Amino acid sequence: MAPPDQHIHPVATGRAAETVAQHQDPQDLVFYAGWFCPYVQRVWIALEERGIPYQYKEVNPYKKEKHFLDINPKGLVPAIEYQGKALYESLILVEFLEDAYPDHIPHLLPKDPYTRAYVRIWVDHINKQIVPGFMRLIQAQDVEKQNAAREDLYKGLRTLVEKVRGPYFLGEEFSLVDVALAPWVLRDYISKENRGYSREAVGESWVKYAHALETRPSVVKTQSDKEHYAEIYARYLRDEAQSEAAKAIREGRPIP
Amino acid sequence: MSIPDQQIHPVATGRAAETVAQHQDPQELIFYSGWFCPFVQRTWIALEERGIPYQYKEINPYKKEKHFLDINPKGLVPAIEYKGKALYESLILIEFLEDAYPDYKPHLLPTDPYTRAYSRIWVDHISKTVVASFFRLLQAQEADKQKAALEDFTGSLRTLVEKVKGPYFLGDEFTYVDAAIAPWVVRDYLIQEHRGYTREALGEGWVKYAHALETRESVLKTQSDKKHYAEIYGRYLRDEAQSEAAKATREGRVIP
Numbered sequence: 244m245a246p247p248d249q250h251i252h253p254v255a256t257g258r259a260a261e262t263v264a265q266h267q268d269p270q271d272l273v274f275y276a277g278w279f280c281p282y283v284q285r286v287w288i289a290l291e292e293r294g295i296p297y298q299y300k301e302v303n304p305y306k307k308e309k310h311f312l313d314i315n316p317k318g319l320v321p322a323i324e325y326q327g328k329a330l331y332e333s334l335i336l337v338e339f340l341e342d343a344y345p346d347h348i349p350h351l352l353p354k355d356p357y358t359r360a361y362v363r364i365w366v367d368h369i370n371k372q373i374v375p376g377f378m379r380l381i382q383a384q385d386v387e388k389q390n391a392a393r394e395d396l397y398k399g400l401r402t403l404v405e406k407v408r409g410p411y412f413l414g415e416e417f418s419l420v421d422v423a424l425a426p427w428v429l430r431d432y433i434s435k436e437n438r439g440y441s442r443e444a445v446g447e448s449w450v451k452y453a454h455a456l457e458t459r460p461s462v463v464k465t466q467s468d469k470e471h472y473a474e475i476y477a478r479y480l481r482d483e484a485q486s487e488a489a490k491a492i493r494e495g496r497p498i499p
Numbered sequence: 500m501s502i503p504d505q506q507i508h509p510v511a512t513g514r515a516a517e518t519v520a521q522h523q524d525p526q527e528l529i530f531y532s533g534w535f536c537p538f539v540q541r542t543w544i545a546l547e548e549r550g551i552p553y554q555y556k557e558i559n560p561y562k563k564e565k566h567f568l569d570i571n572p573k574g575l576v577p578a579i580e581y582k583g584k585a586l587y588e589s590l591i592l593i594e595f596l597e598d599a600y601p602d603y604k605p606h607l608l609p610t611d612p613y614t615r616a617y618s619r620i621w622v623d624h625i626s627k628t629v630v631a632s633f634f635r636l637l638q639a640q641e642a643d644k645q646k647a648a649l650e651d652f653t654g655s656l657r658t659l660v661e662k663v664k665g666p667y668f669l670g671d672e673f674t675y676v677d678a679a680i681a682p683w684v685v686r687d688y689l690i691q692e693h694r695g696y697t698r699e700a701l702g703e704g705w706v707k708y709a710h711a712l713e714t715r716e717s718v719l720k721t722q723s724d725k726k727h728y729a730e731i732y733g734r735y736l737r738d739e740a741q742s743e744a745a746k747a748t749r750e751g752r753v754i755p
Contacts, residue, residue, distance in 0.1 A: 330620065335616050335623065338615075339612055343612035360591050360592070360598070363588070364587065371755060495751015497628075497753045
């Protein structure tokens, strides 16, 4: 029996489809993506922010092609092929792009060592608290668990938003913290419609910050039409999703 | 009733005590440490490898001092105070030391962007799979859970050791990946004595690599006398430990 998640719309749509079409020429850097994946979107946002040339290749995570698995046995997206060698892990890829493309502006990490570490600390908070917080809320089945998950998520978001200088995390400059978080902000309508979440409940500054993130051009350009996400997220809402992230949340392990 | 983990030997002993004694003078960088903590040891190893001047301050994580909490409200170790501002997270601190002390050799991260990202990928593997499964194994109480955790743990090491060039991960140079895993290698006697783990079961490559790590000078210099670890790890073995890592493992959450 095919895993339920195999019936995913096969290609990006909407604004993302335009972006995909603009990145079909062979380049030094091949970007392996799943159009719907929030981790992919982090790297995609970074590529778009920094104007780095890339060739976009769609990978169906549940039907992986041989060449992709040959260079990237772990088989996860996002991944890149750079001068024939593979790298993966969304945040490691964004940091790689900083190191490998020093002349493409803007940079997403500040040069000052302290602020660089400070950014990484808050990215780590997003990864450890906020992303799992959203996922646990979506995948929770009984009301008590949903309520607990929602309160945890709100706490994590409030802790973060206290540090937001506005409009973006560090102030005027869009940085890695914003990149790391934006894909989940875009998907928070799922929690709103199904799990009683609201941005207002977190606070006015969260409403403002979330809006700033979701209207950033690089974020808008990497979004597909909302209707195509519904089928995927329906499985998460029933806790039947088979992605590595979903399974990890279900089993109480770190998201790979 | 006092929290069980409060009865910890209060200071470093053995070789670590000598190292502590050599780092009592005020410096630009204050290193907040718990002598027994493996996450602390990662950063401590990095400081020692690179010869960076630091002032060592012992923090009892279960009786935190006011100044420490003032600058570092999250209150975890390892942490540093650098020019009056706090940073934390063991790996973020190692990366900070790379950025803030560019002239101190050796470097722990390669300068080549690809190899830098490659190192970060394997450090990420260590944190997400090796360390996480180590704690699960230590804290598992029932035989079937211990067996599953042991398989997870040895599986994660097998994946890693395939990539070790020898004597260290990248070859001749001791680097980031080695610092990230060494503290768990020096604690593996706990799972040898109590959970049926052996280095030999992983093959000669692992035995050699583990030996190279545990005999590295920076690792030896940051190790206290074995007997003082016993009381702490006794609690982990009974799944009664109250550290953030222990609680997260128990609850199926990511280690903060």
